[in-house]
Amino acid sequence: QSSVTMYGVADLSLAKSNGVSAQMSGNGVMNNGNSRLGVRGVEDLGGGLKASFNFEQGINAETGATDANTFQRNAYLALSGGFGKFQLGRALNPSFWGVAAWELTGTANYSAVANQFGFAGGPSRNNSMFMYTTPNMGGFSGTLGYVAKPDNGGNAKVDANLTYANGPLAVALSYFKVKGTDKGLALGAAYDFGMFKLAASLQDAPGASKGFTLGGTVPVGPVALTLDIARENGTGMKNTDVLVEAKYALSKRTFTYAAYYKDGDAGGGVYKTGAKNHLGLGIRHNF
Amino acid sequence: QSSVTMYGVADLSLAKSNGVSAQMSGNGVMNNGNSRLGVRGVEDLGGGLKASFNFEQGINAETGATDANTFQRNAYLALSGGFGKFQLGRALNPSFWGVAAWELTGTANYSAVANQFGFAGGPSRNNSMFMYTTPNMGGFSGTLGYVAKPDNGGNAKVDANLTYANGPLAVALSYFKVKGTDKGLALGAAYDFGMFKLAASLQDAPGASKGFTLGGTVPVGPVALTLDIARENGTGMKNTDVLVEAKYALSKRTFTYAAYYKDGDAGGGVYKTGAKNHLGLGIRHNF
Amino acid sequence: QSSVTMYGVADLSLAKSNGVSAQMSGNGVMNNGNSRLGVRGVEDLGGGLKASFNFEQGINAETGATDANTFQRNAYLALSGGFGKFQLGRALNPSFWGVAAWELTGTANYSAVANQFGFAGGPSRNNSMFMYTTPNMGGFSGTLGYVAKPDNGGNAKVDANLTYANGPLAVALSYFKVKGTDKGLALGAAYDFGMFKLAASLQDAPGASKGFTLGGTVPVGPVALTLDIARENGTGMKNTDVLVEAKYALSKRTFTYAAYYKDGDAGGGVYKTGAKNHLGLGIRHNF
Numbered sequence: 001q002s003s004v005t006m007y008g009v010a011d012l013s014l015a016k017s018n019g020v021s022a023q024m025s026g027n028g029v030m031n032n033g034n035s036r037l038g039v040r041g042v043e044d045l046g047g048g049l050k051a052s053f054n055f056e057q058g059i060n061a062e063t064g065a066t067d068a069n070t071f072q073r074n075a076y077l078a079l080s081g082g083f084g085k086f087q088l089g090r091a092l093n094p095s096f097w098g099v100a101a102w103e104l105t106g107t108a109n110y111s112a113v114a115n116q117f118g119f120a121g122g123p124s125r126n127n128s129m130f131m132y133t134t135p136n137m138g139g140f141s142g143t144l145g146y147v148a149k150p151d152n153g154g155n156a157k158v159d160a161n162l163t164y165a166n167g168p169l170a171v172a173l174s175y176f177k178v179k180g181t182d183k184g185l186a187l188g189a190a191y192d193f194g195m196f197k198l199a200a201s202l203q204d205a206p207g208a209s210k211g212f213t214l215g216g217t218v219p220v221g222p223v224a225l226t227l228d229i230a231r232e233n234g235t236g237m238k239n240t241d242v243l244v245e246a247k248y249a250l251s252k253r254t255f256t257y258a259a260y261y262k263d264g265d266a267g268g269g270v271y272k273t274g275a276k277n278h279l280g281l282g283i284r285h286n287f
Numbered sequence: 288q289s290s291v292t293m294y295g296v297a298d299l300s301l302a303k304s305n306g307v308s309a310q311m312s313g314n315g316v317m318n319n320g321n322s323r324l325g326v327r328g329v330e331d332l333g334g335g336l337k338a339s340f341n342f343e344q345g346i347n348a349e350t351g352a353t354d355a356n357t358f359q360r361n362a363y364l365a366l367s368g369g370f371g372k373f374q375l376g377r378a379l380n381p382s383f384w385g386v387a388a389w390e391l392t393g394t395a396n397y398s399a400v401a402n403q404f405g406f407a408g409g410p411s412r413n414n415s416m417f418m419y420t421t422p423n424m425g426g427f428s429g430t431l432g433y434v435a436k437p438d439n440g441g442n443a444k445v446d447a448n449l450t451y452a453n454g455p456l457a458v459a460l461s462y463f464k465v466k467g468t469d470k471g472l473a474l475g476a477a478y479d480f481g482m483f484k485l486a487a488s489l490q491d492a493p494g495a496s497k498g499f500t501l502g503g504t505v506p507v508g509p510v511a512l513t514l515d516i517a518r519e520n521g522t523g524m525k526n527t528d529v530l531v532e533a534k535y536a537l538s539k540r541t542f543t544y545a546a547y548y549k550d551g552d553a554g555g556g557v558y559k560t561g562a563k564n565h566l567g568l569g570i571r572h573n574f
Numbered sequence: 575q576s577s578v579t580m581y582g583v584a585d586l587s588l589a590k591s592n593g594v595s596a597q598m599s600g601n602g603v604m605n606n607g608n609s610r611l612g613v614r615g616v617e618d619l620g621g622g623l624k625a626s627f628n629f630e631q632g633i634n635a636e637t638g639a640t641d642a643n644t645f646q647r648n649a650y651l652a653l654s655g656g657f658g659k660f661q662l663g664r665a666l667n668p669s670f671w672g673v674a675a676w677e678l679t680g681t682a683n684y685s686a687v688a689n690q691f692g693f694a695g696g697p698s699r700n701n702s703m704f705m706y707t708t709p710n711m712g713g714f715s716g717t718l719g720y721v722a723k724p725d726n727g728g729n730a731k732v733d734a735n736l737t738y739a740n741g742p743l744a745v746a747l748s749y750f751k752v753k754g755t756d757k758g759l760a761l762g763a764a765y766d767f768g769m770f771k772l773a774a775s776l777q778d779a780p781g782a783s784k785g786f787t788l789g790g791t792v793p794v795g796p797v798a799l800t801l802d803i804a805r806e807n808g809t810g811m812k813n814t815d816v817l818v819e820a821k822y823a824l825s826k827r828t829f830t831y832a833a834y835y836k837d838g839d840a841g842g843g844v845y846k847t848g849a850k851n852h853l854g855l856g857i858r859h860n861f
Binding site: 293294295297298299307308309310311313322324344346347348349350351352353357537538540541570572574 | 578580613615617619620623625627629630631641642643644645646647648649650651653662663664701702703704721722723724725
């Protein structure tokens, strides 16, 4: 028993940032997400054991360009079963999944959390990662990633999360550490009250950067309104990023979006978008 | 309701040009078309509205090489409905579709029209294009494309066609203009008399290049014979390109072809193939 | 009647070589094979004639990187029928298929034969190849490949095999010659005794390199143990490569493997792996 599935995203917007005239945007900060094309499959090996794989390439739909490492979005192989899941290759790392568990925009390109703090202060993906995820135990799960020294520029990396997700509540701790450098931490939670959803986090990126995020989403018919604030409080880098987003669902897989992003990073910070104010109006189609 | 389809072309030939010994050709002037691999899909959003996308990469089947911008053949997202079709991204532009409406070879790589005049004197595709196509109104339709200034090297581009296609007759006007430079125009028509098909056009590319094309196709059983002539009359660039093509259908999707191309551009012109005489013998498989 | 199929391989290992600490490996000498993603299809043209194509790209699953020529693993078009098969494009060459007919590991990345002698002393693939394969005649078949002078750096190449494969016995002669240089030859055979399988070959690569290989595979339940030795006897390059491999099948398409490779090439030779001793522990999933 096996299956192979092709899937992807097409996302384009009209974007306007300070100092630049309005233009089309693919894979920019004012896109909901990067366009992509992927292939994944699962084989049932019997006895509860499964083999699976995923190859995913990013595509800038303005030009058709792909990334330097073509399938850098995902290129991995996994075995899963009652013991959990063991995965090898290039993939989204545990600290990303920790943040994604509570973040309000689905880690959109214009996510206030990700643009201010990254994922616990680190990137979303690692090359050459060994990754183990526990089974889900009543909502609790954890993932541990490891990149060997010669595969991470001479310094091994540990990357992990601890997650509780059950019903309306999601809580997750993201952690990573590259040997010889400071650790990154993010602890966040979201609660869905039905009428609205709230999310908040504490952030402690490697180095001086630290702060918090706070936001909420209100669904109004087919529209979902989100306000998210990411405050950086590190020495010499005090600033606030603000996101206002409206999404209008055309179907379960396709939506239009309008977003305003204010980047407070004039004083410096971990992540910067290159301008103070950004506006975007776009459409995303998941296939 | 949705669908994702994989499709493509494999095309290779044996080609001989002046000054070069006979060799294999993929994606050259003596191929019918470039090899490619694409994915497209449509989602029915209800109420007559549809979302669609297309990602298409070119492949040189001599080496397996792809283009610098991998999916440069097509990378777009569209919404269509009773209002027409609105499209965003990298795609074949309106002036291309205007020429394709009447050109005899299906805009083959060895098209006399395209090798002498391009598409109204311009390229076949644009990056970052906003494109709107009207509904078909009794055979009439039009497409308007726009590339914003920062997305087109500092000068906005307008690219359009007006097309009438009904029964045996197709007429189309192709137009484009990059701000600050001369416009390009092509007006062509084709009529299918059943026993044979004729096509002719007037061309006025940006700059001095102008001229006309004239050709015909005669089907003889599974063979289709085409003769096409493209005459450039611009000052200091008078020359004539000639194509003779024979196609033999192995199925609806696969055919072999033999073609002779004479490039008259010794005196200079918009498009050149690099040699005076070209011969090609190839096979194309659409999948 | 036609069909298009997507297929591929995901293969990753943990590898350790002299002078380098243990690390993840994708597409290295201690992988069973390179990860890949391909598309192939066949169209029935009627009368026993078929058109087929194959585009295949390699993927390094450590990083998602693809090759410089993206679909360099395969990019071809073929016509086949009672007359045999005629193929055009980039593909595995006849001398590769000759070796693959008897080699014990399925031409694994850690194949002793391939790492010591290549494929009759040459590469596994050619660009721009015209290739003809005879029909199978009672187990006998032959393939002839040709790359024209301008497509092979100024010197035409002939590449061929003669193969007999019937029941437990496989014998094949691989041959190639680039004009103006020495020929490459490999004559090998394998016999499957049921309880075990033996394979041996004589090698005469272009230049001074020559030698022999000898090995066997013993299946023990779901495990297959292989020992393969490749001895190079050329003047000034006497050395022996040794492979010990254990494969454990998780299914027909997925297996884990452990391998030890000893590269004897300190004294120089055609192919080198960069270190004396290599250990690998990996998993391969065919989809």
